[in-house]
Amino acid sequence: MKIATWNVNSLNIRMPQLAPWVAEAQPDVLCLQETKCVDENFPVDALRELGYESEFIGQKSYNGVAILSKFPIIDVQKNFLDDNDESPKRMISATVNGIKIVNTYIPNGTDLWTDKFTFKLDWLLRLRRYFDDLCDAGRDVLLCGDFNVAMEDLDVWSVPRWTGKLHFSMPERAAMFNVKQWGFTDLFRHLNGNVQEFSWWDYRAGAWQNNHGLRIDHIWTSPSLTAKSKSCVIDKTPRFLEKPSDHTPVVAEFEI
DNA sequence: ATGGTAGATACTCTA
Numbered sequence: 001m002k003i004a005t006w007n008v009n010s011l012n013i014r015m016p017q018l019a020p021w022v023a024e025a026q027p028d029v030l031c032l033q034e035t036k037c038v039d040e041n042f043p044v045d046a047l048r049e050l051g052y053e054s055e056f057i058g059q060k061s062y063n064g065v066a067i068l069s070k071f072p073i074i075d076v077q078k079n080f081l082d083d084n085d086e087s088p089k090r091m092i093s094a095t096v097n098g099i100k101i102v103n104t105y106i107p108n109g110t111d112l113w114t115d116k117f118t119f120k121l122d123w124l125l126r127l128r129r130y131f132d133d134l135c136d137a138g139r140d141v142l143l144c145g146d147f148n149v150a151m152e153d154l155d156v157w158s159v160p161r162w163t164g165k166l167h168f169s170m171p172e173r174a175a176m177f178n179v180k181q182w183g184f185t186d187l188f189r190h191l192n193g194n195v196q197e198f199s200w201w202d203y204r205a206g207a208w209q210n211n212h213g214l215r216i217d218h219i220w221t222s223p224s225l226t227a228k229s230k231s232c233v234i235d236k237t238p239r240f241l242e243k244p245s246d247h248t249p250v251v252a253e254f255e256i
Numbered sequence: 257a258t259g260g261t262a263g264a265t266a267c268t269c270t271a
Binding site for chain 2 (some may be wrong): 010013034036060061091108110117148202203204205206207231243245246
């Protein structure tokens with residue numbers, strides 16, 4: 001079973017790239033972030049023609065997450081239980097083939113110690129509480145998405161450039177580490193050792209051309225699911241296309 | 257200290 005995560009930066013504008021990518025990569029489950037698509041406009045039929053059922057929660061212009069699956073999707077939860085209609089649409093969870101999948105678009109934070117930054121830190125506390133309250137660390141649990149946090153030195157193209165900066169600051173990494181402490185393994189790092197690969201390159205300042213990237217898109221797994229993992233790769237091919245998303249997919253394969 | 261680009265929206269915000 002193959003599970004992928006991809007921040008598409010607008011699903012509707014990316015459909016012409018998503019369709020051939022899924023035809024080639026053939027993920028059984030594809031978790032999307034930044035769909036920027038209200039539920040009424042979600043391309044359910046087009047995705048069904050590609051072989052996927054969809055569960056989604058979106059809003060106008062910003063945010064939005066979805067789980068696409070070739071297998072039945074059950075026990076869907078959209079956003080946290082203490083969210084309301086005005087809350088940004090950043091989380092969707094569901095069970096597919098016995099795996100509890102939690103797909104997150106973790107807040108960007110904008111700038112250190114702004115309101116949006118403290119919202120990010122608080123959101124990560126709530127994410128940890130979600131696992132404490134509603135998930136069993138002894139089961140197959142997968143947390144994935146655009147985390148907007150690079151966890152280690154190897155995950156940024158330049159440590160001096162990023163030290164203390166948004167996406168790599170200590171408070172963000174500590175908040176993310178607290179989530180990890182629930183029982184997660186960073187699957188890409190676990191299976192690939194100390195390689196340096198990135199999943200996001202800023203559109204600006206020639207970041208892609210200079211490989212000035214960050215690894216901020218992640219697949220984290222609970223112990224029983226880690227034991228069933230076979231591979232975890234970052235597929236850079238969509239980032240080479242004209243008008244790409246600034247993120248590229250991360251794909252994991254399991255013996256399930 | 258600032259700007260560089262992209263997307264959605266409607267002349268600005270978010271990333």
